[in-house]
Amino acid sequence: MKLHTIKINLPGGIVSAGDLYEVLSAAEKAGVEDVRFGNRQQLFFHVADDRLPVLKQDLFLADIMFELNADAHPNIISSYAIEEVIYHPDWLREGVYKDILDLFDYRPQLKINLVDNDQTFFPFFTGNLNFIASDTSNYWYLYIRFPKTNVIYQWPTLVYSEDIADLSSAIERTIFASPELFYDQPAIDGNLLHSMVNAVGDFVIQPITKALKLPEFTLSYYEGFNRYGSNKLWLGIYRRDELFKVAFLKDLCKVCMKTRVGQLYTTPWKSVIVKGIDAADRNLWDAVLCKYRINVRHASNELNWQVEDQCAYGLELKNELVRKLNEEDVRTFKLCFAIKTQPKTGLFGSIIIRTQQDITEGVVLADERFEILYTRDFNPNSKDFICFRKDVQRHELSTYIIELCNYYYELQSEPDLMANAVYLENEVTTEAAEPVKPKVYQCRNCYTIYDEMYGDAVNDIAAGTPFEALSTYTCPTCDAPKEDFKAIETPQPVPTE
Numbered sequence: 001m002k003l004h005t006i007k008i009n010l011p012g013g014i015v016s017a018g019d020l021y022e023v024l025s026a027a028e029k030a031g032v033e034d035v036r037f038g039n040r041q042q043l044f045f046h047v048a049d050d051r052l053p054v055l056k057q058d059l060f061l062a063d064i065m066f067e068l069n070a071d072a073h074p075n076i077i078s079s080y081a082i083e084e085v086i087y088h089p090d091w092l093r094e095g096v097y098k099d100i101l102d103l104f105d106y107r108p109q110l111k112i113n114l115v116d117n118d119q120t121f122f123p124f125f126t127g128n129l130n131f132i133a134s135d136t137s138n139y140w141y142l143y144i145r146f147p148k149t150n151v152i153y154q155w156p157t158l159v160y161s162e163d164i165a166d167l168s169s170a171i172e173r174t175i176f177a178s179p180e181l182f183y184d185q186p187a188i189d190g191n192l193l194h195s196m197v198n199a200v201g202d203f204v205i206q207p208i209t210k211a212l213k214l215p216e217f218t219l220s221y222y223e224g225f226n227r228y229g230s231n232k233l234w235l236g237i238y239r240r241d242e243l244f245k246v247a248f249l250k251d252l253c254k255v256c257m258k259t260r261v262g263q264l265y266t267t268p269w270k271s272v273i274v275k276g277i278d279a280a281d282r283n284l285w286d287a288v289l290c291k292y293r294i295n296v297r298h299a300s301n302e303l304n305w306q307v308e309d310q311c312a313y314g315l316e317l318k319n320e321l322v323r324k325l326n327e328e329d330v331r332t333f334k335l336c337f338a339i340k341t342q343p344k345t346g347l348f349g350s351i352i353i354r355t356q357q358d359i360t361e362g363v364v365l366a367d368e369r370f371e372i373l374y375t376r377d378f379n380p381n382s383k384d385f386i387c388f389r390k391d392v393q394r395h396e397l398s399t400y401i402i403e404l405c406n407y408y409y410e411l412q413s414e415p416d417l418m419a420n421a422v423y424l425e426n427e428v429t430t431e432a433a434e435p436v437k438p439k440v441y442q443c444r445n446c447y448t449i450y451d452e453m454y455g456d457a458v459n460d461i462a463a464g465t466p467f468e469a470l471s472t473y474t475c476p477t478c479d480a481p482k483e484d485f486k487a488i489e490t491p492q493p494v495p496t497e
Contacts, residue, residue, distance in 0.1 A: 002049040012078035013041030017256035030055035034243040042075040079122040081265035103165035126346040153190025160204035224296040233277040306338040324398035350378040441485040
């Protein structure tokens with residue numbers, strides 16, 4: 001039976017619980033059991049040929065736009081999903097995102113990113129039009145990555161929030177009207193594009209007085225129940241196979257509507273985030289997770305991977321490599337990985353595994369070869385790739401990836417690179433001196449660490465506060481009481497499924 005791919009854009013990664021419920025109900029009626037989310041916060045699922053007419057009718061009646069076996073209109077992504085829960089923005093709030101998204105009265109054919117400059121959870125330059133918030137309220141930097149190239153041009157002025165939609169439309173029309181100048185070309189004149197666009201539009205501008213400075217990359221743990229604000233929780237859900245049961249998501253939407261949680265959010269890590277959960281309602285959410293046996297405690301070195309959308313080969317390879325990294329207990333903090341089987345896909349990563357052969361669905365490859373690359377300074381937002389190894393066989397991949405991870409941490413140990421580190425260990429000048437062991441405590445339930453050296457920012461506990469000095473304490477991740485923490489010498493790895 002022939003299967004068709006349905007793609008539904010969720011602008012900004014934001015979808016109301018009611019709208020998602022309608023989509024899921026239509027999909028379920030058409031015999032769909034699982035859906036998945038994409039790198040650009042969109043929704044995918046497959047429907048059988050004989051059920052397609054019913055699905056199309058139901059989606060049309062619900063006024064839900066979709067693409068059939070196509071991706072001509074990439075989703076507009078935004079960093080709103082993590083606002084207030086993983087990072088705290090200066091001026092870029094929910095209303096600003098929604099006002100900008102509402103101004104798009106056309107369906108873009110270029111990839112558009114709307115991200116804050118003070119976070120690293122969302123990529124900065126994977127779009128064609130990359131709007132990055134500046135320190136000036138309602139003004140944005142714009143970096144254009146011309147289609148089918150890694151040529152990046154910085155727009156010479158800041159862009160006003162209310163002009164983003166019109167400016168994007170003008171740039172898109174100009175690029176597609178002159179593909180010989182701006183589309184899939186080895187050399188492109190960005191200043192020419194700027195002059196052509198300015199000739200057909202009148203936009204509010206501000207001069208760039210301060211160069212964009214991006215933060216150092218870190219990837220926050222984005223699973224499970226987490227506290228924020230005075231008495232609120234947010235819930236992150238990741239699936240190892242990328243599949244979310246339709247029945248599970250429908251029940252999730254029902255709980256959202258019952259508890260007046262209006263929206264759900266998707267992320268570029270193909271996960272779902274629910275914000276604004278009242279702590280008193282947690283039992284309702286726990287019940288849904290238990291009903292569908294949803295695990296929300298995967299190892300951190302499994303969550304920092306980018307795989308192409310709907311790529312079974314890449315997903316299988318990722319899971320294989322994650323298992324081997326877990327077996328070797330490899331540290332991957334501040335690193336993220338990407339597996340690329342196709343050229344010019346918009347993935348980002350500090351370490352990239354790229355196939356050197358054509359990957360065809362369903363074809364068994366007799367001789368697989370891979371190239372391992374890393375980005376300049378291991379910055380995942382860089383487009384400056386450095387080859388580490390070529391012609392690597394599949395069984396050798398994990399060995400070389402571990403070698404490259406070790407190389408990264410060797411670089412971090414260089415004195416000039418450690419100048420801005422959180423702390424520097426003092427040299428031991430006496431051979432007989434015993435090393436000072438930090439006081440570290442680990443939650444028995446979710447394996448969260450309390451290290452008195454750093455304290456606990458979530459619970460407003462200052463660095464240097466001894467664990468014994470805390471009269472009361474609850475785990476910032478799972479809310480377990482202080483009694484559920486045990487003293488350890490070395491943090492234990494979080495177990496995987």
